[in-house]
Amino acid sequence: MKYILLLVLAVSASFTSEITAQSSYEKGMTKAFSLWKENKADEAANLFERIGRAEQDNWIPYYYVAQINILTTFGLKEATEIESRLKKAQNFINDAKTFSKDNAEIHIMEALLNTAWVAYKPSVFGMTHSTKVEQSYQAAKQLEPENPRAMLYHAEWKMGAARFFGKDPKTFCSEVEKAILYFDKEQKKEIPFYPKWGKDQIKRVQRNCNS
Incomplete structure (x- = not known):
């Protein structure tokens, strides 16, 4: 199931800051x-x-620390x-939650974290963490029903699960179409630096609808 999280590999490259102010916070974030x-x-x-x-x-900032720690697990082979x-990513997600409760973007990042656990060891974490993935996406959608990410x-997660269990992933293609509309409306x-990534991954996810 590792292919499921290929969706986030281009996140850092897709982020383009439009901030021009010169505060130390903005300078630091731009540098990061x-x-x-x-x-x-x-x-x-x-x-x-x-x-x-x-x-x-x-x-x-904690949100992006968590994201980097999640993404960098791909390509690694050492379990430790x-x-x-x-685990660091979870800690930083917890820090982010401390300062922003009921935040859809944080729920999405936690869903990606638990997807990473499933991708890492499906036989060990598949049952427990799949439930967490679903709960996080549902929480995000409840807070922001039209959040494109x-x-x-979530559609790609369900496509991956469908493929894993021998079902048709195209069942969820209508959700990808909704996501396209939501990105256009976003x-x-x-x-400053509020998450806005993901639109560049639509075509890759849509390949599940053409296979």
Whole structure:
């Protein structure tokens, strides 16, 4: 089931900051994203973490630390390193929740985290963490029914599960079409660096509808 999380591999490359202000927070965040795009993921994560500790009440830096720790497990083979990074990701998600309760984007990231656990060891984490994935996506959709990331990646999760159990993944193609509409309708948030990634992954997810 590792192919399920290929959806997030291009996240860092798809983020383009439109912030031009010169606050130390914005400068630091811009630098962290630059490091990430230069494939210096661990350096970026460390900078995001430092920014989060300095900000003290801002969930966004912790969100991106968690995301990096999730993404960097792919390509790793050592179980200890994978588990360490995924546990760190959970801790940073918990930090983010402390500062922003009932946040759809954080629920989506937690769904991706638990998908990573399933992808890492399906025989060990498949039963328990699949339930967590579903719960997180449902929570995100309840908070923001038209969140495009929740719609698209939940659809891909269900497509992967359908394929795994020998069912037709095309059942969920209508949800991908909804996600496209939601991306087109998505309003720019006033909050700097608010998550907006994912639109560039639509065509890849749609391949499940053409096979």
